[in-house]
Amino acid sequence: MFWCRTMHHSLVGFLIVSLGILTTLVHSKTDSDDVSALNVMFTSLNSPSKLSGWKSRGGDPCGDSWEGIQCSGSSVTQIKLSGLGLTGSLGYQLSNLKSVTYFDVSKNNLNNDIPYQLPPNTVNLDLSNNGFTGNVPYSISQMTKLQYLNLNHNKINGQLSDMFQKLTKLKTMDLSHNSISGNLPQSFSALKSLSTFHLQDNKFTGTLDVLAALPLKDLNVEDNEFTGWVPDSLEGIDNLETGGNSWSSGHAPRGKSSSAHEKGGGKKGMSGLAIALIVVASLVVLVLLLLLFSRKRSSPSSNFLDEEKGSRHRAFTPLSSQELSNHTIASIKKEFKETESLNSSGPIDIKTFQKAASMGYKPPPSNFSQSINDNQFASCLNPGRNTSVRAVAFSLTDLQTATGNFAPGRLIGEGSLGRVYRAKYPDGKVLAVKTIDLSLLQGAKPEDFSEIVTSISKVHHPNIAELAGYCAEQGHSMLIYEYFRNGSLHGFLHVADDYSKPLTWNTRVRIALGTARAVEYLHEVCSPSFIHKNIKSSNILLDNELNPCLCDYGLENFHHRTSQNLGVGYNAPECTKPPAYTMKSDVYSFGVVMLELLTGRKPFDSSRPKSEQCLVRWATPQLHDIDSLEKMVDPALRGLYPPKSVSRFADIIALCAQAEPEFRPPMSEVVQALVRLVQRSSMNLRDDITISSQMEDSDY
Template sequence: FLLCKRYCSVSLTYELTYSDVSNNHLSDKLPNSFANLTNLNTLHLQNNQFTGSINVLTDLPLNDLNVENNEFTGWIPNELKGIDNLKTGGNSWSTGPAPPPPPGVQHRRRPATEEKKSEGPKKSLQNGLIIAFSCLGGLALLLLLLLMFAFTRRRRSPPPSSLFLDDDKMSGRKGFTPLHSQELGAESYVGILKEPKDFKSMDPGNGDIKSLLKSPSMGLRRSVSGRVSFSENEFANRLKGRRSTSVQAVPYSLADLQKSTDNFAPGRLLGEGTIGRVYRAKYPDGKVLAVKKIDSSHFQGQKPEEFSKLVTNISKLHHPNIAELVGYCSEQGHNMLIHDYFRNGSLHEFLHLSDDFSKPLTWNTRVRIALGVSRAIEYLHDVCSPSIVHKNIKSSNILLDLELNPHLSDYGMASFHLRTSQNLGMGYNAPECAQPSAYTLKSDVYSFGVVMLELLTGRMPLDNQRPRSEQCLVKWARPQLHDNDALAGMVDPALRGLYPPKSLPPFADIVALCIQLDPNLRSSIAEVVQALVRLVQQSTINMREDLSASCRTNDSEY
């Protein structure tokens, strides 16, 4: 196949005006030589495994840029946000305002002649990549592919798929795409289900098709090397490096927040918890923020420095799956924390407050959410030093962005929960939480297990509308988690049977080890992350095998 799918009269690299290298399984950072493409108008990099930032593209005259479904990190440069056709989804961008450029750095285009001067008999992988953009095939393409495959450590990624079950696609034959193997990277996500018309039915009762998933031995009680579940501490090192250079939370004035929330009007109220209320703040420029107004009773008898210490500690925390702090306010006895506003609301709303017009989350989207939240908890437990106990993990504290990526909120607030006599989360609390002082990291794991049960069943942790024996989700589900026949009856009816049936037992095994009554028998969150990653890996392999077999069957019919 050709690396460049379309070509626009290119004679020299710096004259390139159109480049499309999508769906080629390319990895590594974008080379600095990109800055030489001073005539480039269209650049398509989607569905690869590129890493690092996209700052090198800042000065290019682009009007069409697609970097979806890669592993880019950092901030989207402001200079690129004005591009008419900009697509950036499926990456792990940092939230909050972007840091200013280093002193003395100005955005400028490098002279095209510099590219010529950089040529030589020994070219790096990065220069090889740029040269390949101007080639239609031949020896240069073969050399490039050999180099790319030699240096890549990640698996190939299939195209992305839809997030919801869509009634418009329910007619005809149904099937599943592989889970997006890109999720196996440190800061990326699992792909999700779609129902293409050209796949054969994958009805669980169809004996002619291999099982979608092989249920591996999860080995959850196996000892973990080190404290993190990613290879060579890659994820932890990235996060620590990012933490040291991140922008701190921005102070907001009380008058500014009063104006943007209509003086904290009831119509702007997003929710209320044990700590305080959350309001939606809207600004004239279209910016929308979520303002958590902490109840003043929590600071009675406390020094003003206590809130400053809280802000300082929370503002140091940065992870793709947490709702990061972007600002704060402390004036006239009012203490507020400010976060980005997530338009898709919370996981609780998606699972339990949907109406007849809502589309349910697909099974693979639910797996992706579980993995993302587990990684956020692992960051708090194993990467942060000292470890941070969340103490309020529940579906209403899991916020979903426009691509349904999960962001854990309400972290760093455990000290407030110690001072409240209220039950922190009906149905989410581990048995030992009857004594607040007994709350540990394993108590967080229990709460996460309840969230996984919500994803599996679509049920609320406590539901007085159900029969008495089914009102408590954990008590109802626990005896059935190791019964493969019963599992099918536990699955959320909203999925309408559209899930790989062999994925249920390993998912249920993870849940069972999270909700053990004895904290010492529960898995650590690092073990949970490893188990979910192994589940996705095995799912991807088996789904690809089934799809390959299905394609061979289709070929034999013609």
């Protein structure tokens, strides 16, 4: 009996201890993505012994209490490694740390660029007092929960991108003691919660106007190269430091303050004589301005070139396609007051514009509108959907004015079909005008251009640059599109300058997936389908968040009439003549674009050794060789990429760039392959994991 009781108690005790151990194991097992990110970080920090518990492979940061790591359940939530004398860099997997809200590696000896990807949900980010170089990474623009950002005392340089629109919760930002240059970006005006802002000891230029409406209580802009005047609204804040700049010494314009440059010496009242002189001078200036204005009106295009030259020195302000689209429609509503109200999210029926005249938008000719409304041409609209056309008829006169009479300074590109010009309107609206070479229309029916407008105006997809309008006057044929200030993928990859930022690996995958969805939509959703015939990196535009928008679609009839094929390096082997193009030819060209994203090389580069000049011939034999693949990756990535993701990306390229068209997959399979790559790599591409474009609900 005693033995039975003893055994009973021992068994109960064993079960309790076992249950406790099991419970500990269950609750302490750290999320695998967090472990992987910390493993990479440990290796990148040169595996310091002072980080007790840390490992380069595996381990349990939460259960084993790694140095500086705090967790909630199985997720790492805080990383505090300040003042430990750490060296090296932070690795490339920080974006996997999705539960981290506090990230502090300040007061160390870290160097190289700040990682392109950072913990996306961070509230407090402190990278100060290190040796970080390069630019402020674009990924910070997506950290919408950020409240505290400290990058002071580093070696950060270059200009700030206009990327702060989403940081509405940011309360403190310290960029002081770096070498950041250029004007303050316009998106600073979106920092509605910012109370402490330190910019001292940099190379900033321009004015402080963009800060005027912020709720600042502590502002330090000392020792920069600012000019102009400190806005009146900033003069009354609790702590203001403005010394060591090039403030204007003259009388401040209305709404400005001139006291910034007078601090320390006191403010003096103006004498009556000084006031009288200012009044007289103002009258003289006013008369001169009136004379100048009247002279300018007689030649409205004369100031476009000057404006264009000046714009090169302005702060970069990306404009998303949606913003431009909404702005365009708002302008149309204002000009056509007598017409019925328009829904800004709905299509614009061309019949509306036959009822009213406008200075900005001219109703199309009667025969042109007839072909538009016949609805007998290619359509991507589902049965039963509204089939009205969104494209607006622009007058030739207005386009000439907006482009400075198609001045060379407004030329932004030139292709096989014609030139593209930048059109700017007085209300700030900017569009891209594509002129169609009239010689390409020889032998064609007059209504061919209207058919093309009809066809492409019905294409609506998030990754396709939509047609905003057209012009068919006096023998001119033009297509008007939204204007993308970020330019093209070709520019990002191949036309780098001192202010360019290399695209992160995740961004490159997102660009590939978005472009693939656009081509899939043209091939497999539209009926009749489109063969693009001109897929290349210069026809992939990037919006303000670097999402891709495919352009130059729906012009295959023009390409068919030309003897020109795609740019060197994009042509599929079977495309010796334009009529030979098929959907599989588009797939090949897309594979070449993926190669550009992978390697950073041009499709054809005569400056390289002969064996490396043709990108496809050089790269495809090496796509399945791990060692060779590592050497092929774009050096601009600086090794910051997941090797498995790159390998899978290369596998997709190999399928698309096959010499035999019958072996290339349809675009829907390419989309699925890229989606699987994203899922297996645990990438954070926001909505990019949607199954395919066929599942999205657009206006088709």
